[in-house]
Amino acid sequence: MRTLPRWLMIAFVVMAVVIAIVLFEKTDKTAPVSERTASLRLQSFALSLHPLKMADVESRQVATLLHTGLIAQEQDGTTKPAIASAWIQKGNEWTFTLHKNITFANGSPVTVKDVLTSLCNALQPSSPWSWALASIAHQRSQDGKTIDCTGITATGENQVNIVESHPVPWFLDALSGPAGWILPSGAKEEAYGVVSGAGPYRVKEIVPDVRVTLEARSTGSVITPGVKTVTFEYLPDDSVAAQKFSGGQLDVLDLTSPQLQQLLVDATGKLKYPGTMTKRPWDRVRLVIVNQKALSAKGFSPQQTRDFIDALASTVERDKIASLAKGGADPLVAPFPPAKDIPGANTPRKVDQLKTPKSNLTILTEPDPYSDLIAASLPKQLGSVSMGYKGVDKGMLINSLLKGEFEIISVLIEATVHSPEFWKAFFTPGNPYSVVGVPLTGLDNVDVSTDSGVAEAGQRILHEGNWIALLQESRIQAVAPGISGISFSPSGQTNFAFIKKD
């Protein structure tokens, strides 16, 4: 038997030592949180920081530090100046006066042209925010592919005029979010959708699946940075995030699951660790959606499907499900969330008289423990219909939802602009969102910017729609001592642009 050459064995040992040294250097070191560093959580790492390509709320949280719009609206409706130093409204017409001597992170000055271009780009059909700014006067091209932004004009060297064709209450909310964020004309997009913004920070480093580090801009931003560095740590696991908060390595944590509350909140509802806890309204609801086509394929007639939806809606134990949230959610009966109280929504249905084909239906849900608890709390049997549930990955869930490949689905829907128009879109004929709802003829003519319109839309959706509301969530946020300046949009989206640390 031959032996391995000595040089080979020595080479192995030397390699091991070198690699051990490299490992030590490469360790994902979490620097101690200094006074001038704010450490925040990133729950998923699918960054898309370009405002016109942003489709998730995680990216939005990061982007609030990089970008800003003409104004910033608070949850209580007050409006703060941002790129615009002043604004006046006369009827349908808004005039914004821009700050002078402010620049983007790449050093180029913020001009009226940048404002016009950015807002017009957001209005284009290819923008995810076109609906939010749709009240601005515009004309669609004959082929429908482009928008002529007739309602946005420059009225001087540093003034922008915006005319609304039909004023809506959520206009300033839309303008202060990604739809209204101003980008430099011809901005070059880098990896992760990074473009120079007018916000108080710039991207310093993105380490995939580990962290995003932002550094304060020294000059040119209209918002003065409150800390030197902001770090978003990728912490998908709730337990690990709770441990980091309790250990002082995380400054802000949204308590979005019962598990987080169990770990960080005591029996009296107070934080177990130093810091404060706030609870705010949040346009985030948990729903059950019934696929009428799938039920039809199982032999349900339209009336049987209606009866089934009504029966399921009246037998769901919302109080029990809400109690699982430990204060983070309230029961929601209205399947059209802006209409909190729809007459007849609470009327019990006669489940024992439900006549439907004998069948087994599957409820799809996300596989996280909270979604799992909710799905497990739904009725298992309704007349001759048996229901089981299956947890699937979020991507698979969205895919099933949008392609109609489901029978019943339990989902979380979040509005990023506080607008009934968003919710109405799911039931508006011709609106792409209606693949998730049911197109209700004539609903497009209902004006939901008025209370009566909201009530009317609520009634239609209650009696003809396919949504069963479960919970209205609240944003409960744990904040470490010394942290201030976190603001929220009217829909409850967090804005970290003004964050400070003492």
Added chain:
Amino acid sequence: MCRLSRDLFPIVVAVVGAHALTYLLVGVLPDAAVVSLGIEGTKQEVLAAYQSVHETRSYAKVIVDLIHFDLGQTLDGVPVVKEIMDALSYSAPRLTLSFILVSGVVTAAALLPPSQTADPVVASFLAFLPPYVMPFIGLVLVLYLGFALNLSLSDSVTQAIVIATLAIAPAALVWSQTRKIAHRNLSTDFARTLLSIGATPLIQRFRLLNNVIAELAPSLEKVFTGLVSVLLFVEPIYGLSGFGTTAIRAIRRSDTDLLLGLVLILALSVAAFRMLSIIVRRHYHMPI
């Protein structure tokens, strides 16, 4: 030359096959545009704008680009080569140290004297030890130390737990094999001769270590595959960057180019270990 070709042919077929199969299987995953855009993916214009940036390449184009060492771009707009190199720079040291740990287990198993009572008990325990549970046990340990004992584990300690977690399943596999081989070798004439010419039992087992390594060579590939498989669980659980986390992200986001690149690198690595085991066995004049 002919022998090398004969050895390489099935390996090349396996690598190319894994790559092609992955391309086919990506079709089963959710549409990347739908996953990335969510509800916005219902709008044709938004979808078209997304797809114009993230063009789906035909397999022929993938191969042509591969010939030019271009693995494409991730959905984030990062070159796949850079993404994989970054991931490997985190995972390679972990894998190497785990491999060294497994090697240590092999050495210990080969050098420890046989025990009539302990060996069957350990063998039975290892046969029932579910290796995939180890990452979760490690996580529970970290969390317990963090919460119950109010300790903040340093990154080095966490890394050590990760490395141990990675190594435990392959180590369990080779421990059992090594003990069987060592036990059998000790009953050979050669082993008895060593004792009769004055070698101590430890020297005897040390001399037989080469035989153990030679017989374990075919398991190199399995050990590597085991380490990488556990990596897919461990890195995401601990929130560590690396090959496992990148792979999971690529699957969850249906990132075709990234997934193909990762599979290619993984297949090439397994092939390299297969070649290494062939070389080792040839070195010891053992059948392949």
